[in-house]
Amino acid sequence: MDKYRQAFLIGLQGSIVYRWNFAVRSVFSIVQLLVVFILWSAVYAGSPRVGGFVFGQTLTYFTLLIVLQFFTSAFNEDYQISEEIRNGLINQFLLKPIDYFLYRLSIFFSARIVSGAIVVAPVAVAVFLLRGRLVFPHEGWRLAVALPALAMSAFIQFSIAYCFGMLTFWLLEIQGFVILSMAVESILGGQLFPLDLMPAGLFRAAQFLPFYYQTYYPAAILSGRIGRELALQGLALQLFWTLALVGFARFLWRRGLRRYTAVGG
């Protein structure tokens, strides 16, 4: 484990170097919150409840969604992995007793600690400006369910990014596929609107997809958009997707190495 602790510490230093990138991104996320605020204020001007929720609840959902992304989302891990494969930098991992998945996972966690720490200041400003408008539920079980949900959400998001990185073994260019998947994730992950606003059948179908557990699920638990039964059911499905995606990521690595020609390095 010590080697992954070292990778984590190196990743921490590397992420601190890019602190301004995270800072710029966090500031723009707050501007994004302003877009959300203006749009949904206008939506709620016509009706006090939308999908059974008041404005404060929807605003809380989006605020949590934006903040949690800095703690659990993959930012550019897919590109980093892709570059390491393309440039032959993974050669060193083939010669050492290091598991590449765990190595990248250690760096991912260190990066999320830095991005999470950096987003605290802009969030504090946003929460201050939105004081009195945000509505948090008080049930204690939500936190107990949200913590494992957040951890698994991070695993799912990292594994998806890792899988896209693995595509480099087969394809020259993955950028198009990554942005394509971002479009799917933004809609089925509940980043554009809370998924519970979709027709009931579609909402139910979305619960069987991994994207639901990326961002919507933890934010919905913490903002009170889903009840205890749905939250607990979700944990089992989220665990399934976590294991399936981690397994698939490792499978792609093994298959990809068969095609790998170790150019450069």
Place this chain on the structure above:
Amino acid sequence: MTPLTYLRIWLAGARYSVVRTMMFRGDFAVWSLVEFFWMTVNILMIAVIYRHTASIAGWSEYQMMLLVGTSMLIQRLLMGFFWSNFYEMGRNIRTGAFDFYLAQPGNPLVMVSTRKLDLDGLANSMIALALVIYSAHRLGLHPGIGDCLLYGLLVLCGLVVHYSLLVLTNSFTFWLKSAQGLEASYFTLAEFGRLPREAFKGLGSLVLVWLLPVVVTTNAPARTILHGFNPVWALWLLAVSVLWLVIAVAVFNRGLRQYSSASS
């Protein structure tokens, strides 16, 4: 160089872009699909929200579709004509490859802006236009030829404003040596353009409608189709596009003085 010479250079660049696209047909298909997916995502968002409300800031569902279609049209035109040229600019400034543009016997900004086209963006601009036409049809609108021409002119002004914002954000690379994160500023600003002007209140209205130009770029053309010619909106957008182009060119030229050619 005369405008005709610039046109001939641009046509040569366009020809090169078409040939290149035909060489990488799979890439063209993927990127066309990427842009199409993002447009679909925005349409789905409107469709879902309007399941729960009849109007947003006084705009009905298809009025909103027309506004979002206009915003997409301007963005896809920007992507098609200019985006990848400026995407490369930051890297060229860092590596010194920007010398190549300075060595050409033409205005550096024109040479940078017109090197190549992205046909996927241009193809998707047709889909955005189709969304505008479909929305107008669903609204039972029959705009006259004058309104359509004015719509085209105002979309062109919107394109000038978005181009100016692109030049501005990328010109900061001359000082910062990295535009990473800055391009996100363009996309974030552009998101305000998908909202009706009436949704902005108080300070938000002052800053986002009056000081920053993104809301007017989409609202002015959309209103022309919806409500006919309004001289205040049209002149406002015209003035804004001239003003922001002048600012962008001035900042770009100022930035050029900072360029120190990093290559060996």
